[in-house]
Amino acid sequence: MASPLSIYFSPYSLARPSNNQTRNRQNKAIPPRNLRKNPNYEHKTRTTSRNLPLSSTSGGEATTFTRLPPKDDFVDSPFDSTFQSPAEVKLSDSTITQTPNKNVSKAKNELENDRLRSEDEEIDGKLAFDYGNFELFEINSDSDYGSDDDLGDEHNNDEMLGFRDEEFENKGFEEEGEEEEEEDKEKQKGVPAVMRCFDRAKIYVKAGDGGNGVVAFRREKYVPLGGPSGGDGGRGGNVYVEVDESMNSLLPFRQSVHFRAGRGAHGQGRKQNGAKGEDVVVKVPPGTVIREAGKDGVEGNELLELLHPGQRALLLPGGRGGRGNASFKSGTNKVPKIAENGEEGLEMWLELELKLVADVGIIGAPNAGKSTFLSVVSAAQPTIANYPFTTLLPNLGVVSFDYDATMVVADLPGLLEGAHRGFGLGHEFLRHTERCSVLVHVVDGSSQQPEYEFDAVRLELEMFNPDLAEKPYLVAYNKMDLPEAYENWVSFKERLHIRGIEPFCMSAVKREGTQEVICAAYELVRERLETKKEESWNGPSNLNHVADMMRKQQTAPINEFEISHDSASNTWHVDGAGLQRFVQMTNWRYMDSERRFQHVLEACGVYKSLIKLGVKEGDTVIVGEMEMVWHDASDNSKTSKLRKWSVDSIK
Numbered sequence: 001m002a003s004p005l006s007i008y009f010s011p012y013s014l015a016r017p018s019n020n021q022t023r024n025r026q027n028k029a030i031p032p033r034n035l036r037k038n039p040n041y042e043h044k045t046r047t048t049s050r051n052l053p054l055s056s057t058s059g060g061e062a063t064t065f066t067r068l069p070p071k072d073d074f075v076d077s078p079f080d081s082t083f084q085s086p087a088e089v090k091l092s093d094s095t096i097t098q099t100p101n102k103n104v105s106k107a108k109n110e111l112e113n114d115r116l117r118s119e120d121e122e123i124d125g126k127l128a129f130d131y132g133n134f135e136l137f138e139i140n141s142d143s144d145y146g147s148d149d150d151l152g153d154e155h156n157n158d159e160m161l162g163f164r165d166e167e168f169e170n171k172g173f174e175e176e177g178e179e180e181e182e183e184d185k186e187k188q189k190g191v192p193a194v195m196r197c198f199d200r201a202k203i204y205v206k207a208g209d210g211g212n213g214v215v216a217f218r219r220e221k222y223v224p225l226g227g228p229s230g231g232d233g234g235r236g237g238n239v240y241v242e243v244d245e246s247m248n249s250l251l252p253f254r255q256s257v258h259f260r261a262g263r264g265a266h267g268q269g270r271k272q273n274g275a276k277g278e279d280v281v282v283k284v285p286p287g288t289v290i291r292e293a294g295k296d297g298v299e300g301n302e303l304l305e306l307l308h309p310g311q312r313a314l315l316l317p318g319g320r321g322g323r324g325n326a327s328f329k330s331g332t333n334k335v336p337k338i339a340e341n342g343e344e345g346l347e348m349w350l351e352l353e354l355k356l357v358a359d360v361g362i363i364g365a366p367n368a369g370k371s372t373f374l375s376v377v378s379a380a381q382p383t384i385a386n387y388p389f390t391t392l393l394p395n396l397g398v399v400s401f402d403y404d405a406t407m408v409v410a411d412l413p414g415l416l417e418g419a420h421r422g423f424g425l426g427h428e429f430l431r432h433t434e435r436c437s438v439l440v441h442v443v444d445g446s447s448q449q450p451e452y453e454f455d456a457v458r459l460e461l462e463m464f465n466p467d468l469a470e471k472p473y474l475v476a477y478n479k480m481d482l483p484e485a486y487e488n489w490v491s492f493k494e495r496l497h498i499r500g501i502e503p504f505c506m507s508a509v510k511r512e513g514t515q516e517v518i519c520a521a522y523e524l525v526r527e528r529l530e531t532k533k534e535e536s537w538n539g540p541s542n543l544n545h546v547a548d549m550m551r552k553q554q555t556a557p558i559n560e561f562e563i564s565h566d567s568a569s570n571t572w573h574v575d576g577a578g579l580q581r582f583v584q585m586t587n588w589r590y591m592d593s594e595r596r597f598q599h600v601l602e603a604c605g606v607y608k609s610l611i612k613l614g615v616k617e618g619d620t621v622i623v624g625e626m627e628m629v630w631h632d633a634s635d636n637s638k639t640s641k642l643r644k645w646s647v648d649s650i651k
């Protein structure tokens with residue numbers, strides 16, 4: 001039977017890149033028309049349901065940086081275990097100013113804060129605290145930054161990490177108009193702009209395209225009719241994600257956003273198959289959650305959660321190599337002049353989110369002394385200052401014990417009432433507590449109502465996630481060196497006793513009582529580990545489910561498709577993952593390709609369905625990226641004429 005479809009390249013299909021350009025394509029299936037917005041569009045039939053491919057979005061911001069302390073900071077810290085009883089506290093030793101009254105108006109608060117800052121400088125001098133790079137986080141400051149050129153140069157520098165990177169990123173935010181708008185929005189929500197850059201990244205991954213198969217024939221002396229000998233193309237490289245324990249932030253993804261696996265080599269004569277493309281391994285820190293990039297502010301599906309060092313997951317499998325003509329040899333066609341293109345590798349945008357994996361999380365109201373506590377028990381040097389929200393990003397420290405045991409402690413941003421609804425640093429803060437095994441709740445003993453403050457923080461945890469409130473925790477009543485804290489201690493302790501809680505007291509600034517707290521926390525961590533031992537990770541589980549899902553979509557049967565009709569332009573769309581893949585792998589350079597194409601469409605029922613739905617002479621039919629004109633099979637002369645024309649144009 002004469003084939004009813006003739007093929008030509010529409011302007012749309014001409015825009016399709018040539019074989020060697022395909023690696024740069026962003027979209028596998030470019031929607032040819034905006035049919036779904038067309039009022040004349042009718043959805044005619046659906047032969048079978050199918051999984052929609054995971055969406056890929058183009059463009060993306062790469063916004064991560066962190067101020068987690070460099071690994072070098074993690075060295076043994078000396079403990080001062082001598083705890084003086086409250087009776088020994090000398091008030092004259094302490095010149096610490098108290099937290100400003102939080103009820104005063106905002107303007108007043110600012111003035112007060114300025115004053116306190118200057119006071120702090122004095123105090124810190126006395127306490128020998130190192131404020132290090134404190135100025136770094138004043139995002140709105142224009143001063144101290146280099147010129148545009150400097151910025152560009154820095155961005156080209158692969159080694160741009162750490163301090164300088166943070167500095168320039170801050171500048172980057174000010175300069176980009178779009179970012180500024182976003183920043184304003186965030187500010188309105190009360191979340192400092194710096195927070196959104198800390199532990200999130202957006203990256204693009206693409207599996208390698210398969211190599212093309214070739215048409216070749218064996219030519220050898222004394223071997224007449226040597227037969228087809230075109231080899232298959234090699235498979236494209238895979239995209240893996242691997243946990244690298246030496247990483248503790250998503251900072252490197254500011255520099256490298258695109259990860260593309262290598263293309264498979266093309267097949268060659270003498271039945272030589274192409275080599276496999278090079279794999280690409282995306283290294284992420286432990287605790288990374290990987291999501292499909294969301295659209296319009298909607299979070300994408302969670303694909304993977306990588307917690308343990310060494311875990312490795314196959315994310316995107318490489319495209320299949322195209323078959324060479326040796327593979328098409330059959331009893332009926334001994335000299336096939338056909339070979340396939342390599343299958344295109346899948347691509348997608350991913351969102352990475354790093355959730356802290358620390359043994360102990362230090363929580364509490366702002367200004368309670370959490371950072372001071374961390375600086376005392378570990379070698380970390382977080383910024384400490386006498387005003388709320390000094391800590392915007394979690395700081396990590398490693399606590400080393402004499403007996404060769406270590407524990408990771410995270411100092412988290414302060415928590416305010418209403419945090420579960422996003423007040424203060426809200427969710428950003430609470431998210432980080434989810435992964436800590438044990439919490440140390442630092443209470444500011446010098447506050448007006450320490451117990452109320454304690455309850456408010458507990459309540460916020462519970463409101464955000466009841467599991468958080470279930471975590472083992474201990475209470476450390478801080479600032480015992482201050483008279484008001486010392487006075488309130490007994491009543492605080494008694495009230496907590498009644499509730500079955502045994503609080504600790506300490507003076508972080510004087511390093512008194514801190515060792516008891518951290519040792520008790522370590523005991524809790526150990527207990528927790530014991531109970532969790534059975535559920536602990538025992539080697540790699542199957543983490544390749546994303547790749548399996550992708551493969552399933554890729555290998556969707558060719559006879560699963562749906563047909564839609566645009567009556568205004570008399571266009572029929574035949575959509576199906578299997579068909580689309582078939583069209584993409586058809587190499588129109590070879591003589592037999594078109595015949596095979598027509599044959600496959602007929603065999604999988606496309607023609608039958610179109611006729612059933614009422615396709616007419618001259619209608620346009622779009623399959624994948626191919627656009628064709630329908631001709632009734634009875635009009636043989638017309639069909640063959642048009643078919644010849646189409647083949648010429650393909651050539």
Ligand SMILES: Nc1nc2c(ncn2[C@@H]2O[C@H](COP(=O)(O)OP(=O)(O)OP(=O)(O)O)[C@@H](O)[C@H]2O)c(=O)[nH]1
Binds near residue numbers: 364370388480482510
């Ligand atoms: N007197 C006294 N002051 C302390 C003690 N611990 C911390 N401070 C002071 O309290 C202020 C706040 O300390 P930080 O460690 O920055 O408090 P924080 O809980 O980390 O605060 P945020 O990060 O803003 O939530 C600083 O001025 C510290 O010097 C203490 O034991 N005694």
Ligand SMILES: [Mg+2]
Binds near residue numbers: 371
């Ligand atoms: Mg702090």
